[in-house]
Structure formats: structure tokens, C-alpha cells
Amino acid sequence: MKDVYLFSGFLGSGKTSLLTDTIRQLKEKGLKPAVLMNELGKLPFDSQAIEEDIPLKEMLEGCICCSGSEKTEAQLQTLLTGENFDVLIIETTGAAHPVEALDAVYSPLFANQLNVKGIVTVVDSMRWLDRHLLPPQMRSLFLEQIRHAHLLLANKMDLLSEAQQAKVTFELQSFNPTATLIQTSHAKCPLSILESLAGTVSDKDVNKARVGQELALSTRLVSFKESVDQETFEEWLRTLPSTIYRMKGYVPIKGIKNPMLFQYSYGMVQWLPEYVKMEPTIVIIGEQLAHLNIPGSE
Structure with a gap:
């Protein structure tokens, strides 16, 4: 079975930094990653951060959940049948709801080939402190991404005071007590923490x-x-x-x-x-x- 990680989080939270650093760690361990990315624009800016030797599928103009799960299934089927890889990383857009993203990934056609290790949500810590300023719909999605995570990265900790760091950590742990939480700068997360997840x-x-x-x-x-x-x-x-x-x-x-x-x-x-x-x-x-x-x- 292939291990699968879903990277979630709002635009600008640090998902691409997490993606590139995780790829580096996987390659250092001798594992070959593949990436399924989806972005809301026509130009695949984030995918330029992915090295050429890594299998990559992109879904532009829409996100995994709202482009229809059939497209996602087709992309995954192509990866599973046509590429040799050990670990699959799916980077969702900032507008993707975790339940919808998981639903799109899981097809009964290949569910027994995938082991979803978990949803990793990157949280912009300053945005968390200012969440009351977000429009209601955006705030609701922001909270849902955090509530359903198996691992929370309280990111951009280097930009906060010690008191703010303590406040963010306490509030996030209270909001999602079942998730593992780590404080990060530049979304750097040890691979061992990712590998310890078990979302299935x-x-x-x-x-x-x-x-x-x-x-x-x-x-x-x-x-x-x-x-x-x-x-x-x-x-x-x-x-x-x-x-x-x-x-x-x-x-x-x-x-x-x-x-x-x-x-x-x-x-x-x-x-x-x-x-x-x-x-x-x-x-x-x-x-x-x-x-x-x-x-x-x-």
C-alpha cells in the first residue's frame, strides 16, 4: 500500500514550504514521492517548486472537491498505474474542505492500494489570532480545516511573542484536542512525526x-x-x-x-x-x- 498525506491550510499558510521540505526528507530516506496538486488559478505557480524527477499531477481551475471526484480518481489512477513511487502527497487548495478532499481521494477502485496517513493542516498563527476579522464563510472553512486535522502545524511562530505563541498553542489544542500539534517556522516538520500518523x-x-x-x-x-x-x-x-x-x-x-x-x-x-x-x-x-x-x- 502507498502512504498518502493530505496537506491542508489556507492560502499563504505555508503548505508549499511543507511540501518541498517533506519531499527533501523523503528523498534523503531513499523514498520516492509523488504529488497531486490542485490550485485555484490557471498557472501552476506552486508546482514550479517540485523537482523534475517527481511524478506530478495538477488540477487547475478549481479544487479537488469542486472539480468533481471523477477527475481526481482519473489522476490518481494514472499515478498508480503509470508511475513508480512510495509516498503520495496531495496538496489541497486553501479553499478545500477536508471531508470533501478525503472523499475525492477515496475511490473503491483503488482504496485498498492507499493508506491515508492523515490530514496535515498548516495554520498561520497570526491569522488564528485575527480569525475574528475573517468574513464568516472564510472563518468557518478556516476552523473546519483545523477541526478535522490529524496533525496541526502552528506555523510562523517566529513572528510571534512568547505570550502569543502560548496563546495560539493553548487555543489550537483546545479546539482540536485529538490532533498532534507542533510549533513550526517555515512549516518545517520532521518526517518521523508525519510517519507516526494513522488516519485510516x-x-x-x-x-x-x-x-x-x-x-x-x-x-x-x-x-x-x-x-x-x-x-x-x-x-x-x-x-x-x-x-x-x-x-x-x-x-x-x-x-x-x-x-x-x-x-x-x-x-x-x-x-x-x-x-x-x-x-x-x-x-x-x-x-x-x-x-x-x-x-x-x-
């Missing part, structure tokens, strides 16, 4: 997970052992908490030849017939996933 709940670990130790936002890949009754499955869906954001994949339904293409988003369900026999698996994105009992997967 594997079904092998499900029984061992204890309440209170689960990550804020995680993903889980579920394989079906038997076909399920569609009505029973939909009844189960209606019992799900609001912290289950997305599901997609192929569900084997009793009486139907091929597993059906299934999508779930914030309580809305869509079923589509599939004319090719696909692997009966779904990807779930949300919080507190380890204790979900999925019909047909036991």
Missing part, C-alpha cells in the same frame, strides 16, 4: 479500538462477506449519526446479479445499477468509525 481505521484494528482514542476524522474500508437486503441496509443507514459524512462503493444486494454502486452523503442515499461485477467494498469517511457494525460485513 483498518478492519483488523476495529476490535482493539477503545472509545476516546479514535481520531476526529478517519476513513474505513469495509469488504462485504455476503449480500444484504436493500431495505435492511437502508434502515441501518437511517440509524447513522451525523458524524458519518460520506460512503461510496459497491454493495452486494440480495437478488441482484452485480454489486450496486452506492453513494451516501450527509444522509442522502443514491443507488445505481452496475453492469460489471465490482469488488463488494465501500469506503466510509467520518468520526468514531471503529464501532460501526455494517450489515453483511461480519
Whole structure:
């Protein structure tokens, strides 16, 4: 499986600095990185920071989440089939919501090839202190990027006084108590900290997970052992908490030849017939996933 990191954060927070420094550390360790970048303009300015020998896919004029996940799936499929690499880094735009970005990355077609280590959010510490000055919509996204992170980099610490540094650190840790937090300048983060992340709940670990130790936002890949009754499955869906954001994949339904293409988003369900026999698996994105009992997967 390929390890995947999602780099999140507002424009100007230091994501590209983190990206270039992480690439340097991976190469020093003998690992080959690949990069999927998406930017809001037509000119790929940030990609000029990536060296020529690193596989790179770009999505211009839009972000991973709003360009449609099909484009992202196609880019990832091309990388997985056509390039040799060890670690994939996805740099989202400053306008990308973490849940949408994760959703675009995960396709049941290749979910078993990817191990999402986590969402790394770079926080401009001065912007955090001045967050009340942001327009409401921007402030909401800024906070969501921080709330769903597995690792927070409180960046640009060198520009703050000691009192401000302490305030930022305390407030960020209080706002997202499940994330690891480190103070950084120029977004320099040791590779060992990135490698210690674990943003995917594997079904092998499900029984061992204890309440209170689960990550804020995680993903889980579920394989079906038997076909399920569609009505029973939909009844189960209606019992799900609001912290289950997305599901997609192929569900084997009793009486139907091929597993059906299934999508779930914030309580809305869509079923589509599939004319090719696909692997009966779904990807779930949300919080507190380890204790979900999925019909047909036991």
C-alpha cells in the first residue's frame, strides 16, 4: 500500500514550504514521492517548486472537491498505474474542505492500494489570532480545516511573542484536542512525526479500538462477506449519526446479479445499477468509525 498525506491550510499558510521540505526528507530516506496538486488559478505557480524527477499531477481551475471526484480518481489512477513511487502527497487548495478532499481521494477502485496517513493542516498563527476579522464563510472553512486535522502545524511562530505563541498553542489544542500539534517556522516538520500518523481505521484494528482514542476524522474500508437486503441496509443507514459524512462503493444486494454502486452523503442515499461485477467494498469517511457494525460485513 502507498502512504498518502493530505496537506491542508489556507492560502499563504505555508503548505508549499511543507511540501518541498517533506519531499527533501523523503528523498534523503531513499523514498520516492509523488504529488497531486490542485490550485485555484490557471498557472501552476506552486508546482514550479517540485523537482523534475517527481511524478506530478495538477488540477487547475478549481479544487479537488469542486472539480468533481471523477477527475481526481482519473489522476490518481494514472499515478498508480503509470508511475513508480512510495509516498503520495496531495496538496489541497486553501479553499478545500477536508471531508470533501478525503472523499475525492477515496475511490473503491483503488482504496485498498492507499493508506491515508492523515490530514496535515498548516495554520498561520497570526491569522488564528485575527480569525475574528475573517468574513464568516472564510472563518468557518478556516476552523473546519483545523477541526478535522490529524496533525496541526502552528506555523510562523517566529513572528510571534512568547505570550502569543502560548496563546495560539493553548487555543489550537483546545479546539482540536485529538490532533498532534507542533510549533513550526517555515512549516518545517520532521518526517518521523508525519510517519507516526494513522488516519485510516483498518478492519483488523476495529476490535482493539477503545472509545476516546479514535481520531476526529478517519476513513474505513469495509469488504462485504455476503449480500444484504436493500431495505435492511437502508434502515441501518437511517440509524447513522451525523458524524458519518460520506460512503461510496459497491454493495452486494440480495437478488441482484452485480454489486450496486452506492453513494451516501450527509444522509442522502443514491443507488445505481452496475453492469460489471465490482469488488463488494465501500469506503466510509467520518468520526468514531471503529464501532460501526455494517450489515453483511461480519
